[in-house]
Amino acid sequence: MKQQIVMAAGLAAALVCGTAFSQDGGRDDEQGGVDELKELVEAQALRIDELEEELLATQARLDETIAYLHANAKQADAMLGTFQASEAAGFTKGINWESREMLLAGFREYMSGQKSGLPKAPPPKPQPTPPKR
Numbered sequence: 001m002k003q004q005i006v007m008a009a010g011l012a013a014a015l016v017c018g019t020a021f022s023q024d025g026g027r028d029d030e031q032g033g034v035d036e037l038k039e040l041v042e043a044q045a046l047r048i049d050e051l052e053e054e055l056l057a058t059q060a061r062l063d064e065t066i067a068y069l070h071a072n073a074k075q076a077d078a079m080l081g082t083f084q085a086s087e088a089a090g091f092t093k094g095i096n097w098e099s100r101e102m103l104l105a106g107f108r109e110y111m112s113g114q115k116s117g118l119p120k121a122p123p124p125k126p127q128p129t130p131p132k133r
Contacts, residue, residue, distance in 0.1 A: 066119055073114055075114075076112070079107070079111050083104050083107055
């Protein structure tokens with residue numbers, strides 16, 4: 001995303017420089033080209049601003065998602081502890097105890113799977129300051 005922004009700004013700058021040096025027409029043609037380029041640069045600047053806002057919103061959504069996943073993994077650990085405490089307290093003893101052991105084994109497997117593939121949270125990034133225009 002950032003590469004696209006940089007490329008768009010670089011393209012606009014290249015167009016401005018290239019057009020300014022390559023025109024050998026009259027003064028009216030030069031002014032028309034400059035005005036056209038100014039409009040193009042302004043349009044690109046607006047688009048860059050829109051993309052920056054979209055990027056910030058996407059980053060915020062990603063941060064929220066990663067935080068949710070980490071909270072889910074913590075809850076899975078807590079549930080595994082609950083299963084162990086329940087088993088130690090005698091939950092699996094008594095009538096049809098094998099079914100309870102199977103149930104706990106299934107829950108343990110499920111909760112252990114909640115942590116697999118968990119993305120690591122990136123270090124906090126400083127908030128970018130909007131460019132001054």
